[in-house]
Amino acid sequence: GAVVSQHPSRVICKSGTSVKIECRSLDFQATTMFWYRQFPKQSLMLMATSNEGSKATYEQGVEKDKFLINHASLTLSTLTVTSAHPEDSSFYICSARALSGNTIYFGEGSWLTVV
Amino acid sequence: GQNIDQPTEMTATEGAIVQINCTYQTSGFNGLFWYQQHAGEAPTFLSYNVLDGLEEKGRFSSFLSRSKGYSYLLLKELQMKDSASYLCAVMDSNYQLIWGAGTKLIIKP
Numbered sequence: 001g002a003v004v005s006q007h008p009s010r011v012i013c014k015s016g017t018s019v020k021i022e023c024r025s026l027d028f029q030a031t032t033m034f035w036y037r038q039f040p041k042q043s044l045m046l047m048a049t050s051n052e053g054s055k056a057t058y059e060q061g062v063e064k065d066k067f068l069i070n071h072a073s074l075t076l077s078t079l080t081v082t083s084a085h086p087e088d089s090s091f092y093i094c095s096a097r098a099l100s101g102n103t104i105y106f107g108e109g110s111w112l113t114v115v
Numbered sequence: 116g117q118n119i120d121q122p123t124e125m126t127a128t129e130g131a132i133v134q135i136n137c138t139y140q141t142s143g144f145n146g147l148f149w150y151q152q153h154a155g156e157a158p159t160f161l162s163y164n165v166l167d168g169l170e171e172k173g174r175f176s177s178f179l180s181r182s183k184g185y186s187y188l189l190l191k192e193l194q195m196k197d198s199a200s201y202l203c204a205v206m207d208s209n210y211q212l213i214w215g216a217g218t219k220l221i222i223k224p
Binding site: 006032034043044046049091093097102103104105106107108109 | 145146148150155156157158159160163165202206210211212214215216217
């Protein structure tokens with residue numbers, strides 16, 4: 001099946017620094033990638049939808065200047081958490097929808113801890 | 116508004132069968148997905164239904180009735196490793212996924 005790879009799987013950063021998470025579709029081209037965050041024991045929360053070559057669409061309440069999303073190619077999207085705070089600590093998951101079909105595949109997720 | 120409902124938690128016995136229901140009200144419909152999520156891990160894709168009927172894939176089957184806004188995931192011959200959360204999601208007319216809160220399935224020996 002289709003593979004979506006997310007990196008890093010775990011990252012610890014200091015408050016005030018920025019951290020970048022990459023999401024790659026390894027064996028298919030993804031027109032659309034989605035970024036979610038999930039707090040423990042809670043549902044996935046969509047943060048933003050990114051389309052290749054255009055600006056990401058952010059969900060209400062998500063700060064676009066804090067969570068920078070870049071979808072520069074059909075196989076790569078990045079999420080940069082800027083000026084990280086401890087409350088940004090969470091599980092961040094990306095998913096990708098292929099050019100053909102509607103099935104959406106998930107990356108492995110990235111645990112971010114801000115200290 | 117858009118809404119996905121599924122039970123919060125279910126318990127079943129190893130070797131048995133369990134059915135997890137999902138009802139939905141969304142603006143448009145472009146398919147219904149079931150995902151499995153183990154604690155601390157990203158969801159993994161289980162099934163995708165866009166037409167009415169039953170789709171069988173090994174021990175897992177998924178059913179869809181679009182007229183009733185209803186789906187279920189059927190798990191047979193339950194194994195301890197099936198203990199996980201099962202997420203129902205509907206793709207709406209804008210091709211966005213609307214997520215249910217997930218059903219935590221507990222398997223007992």
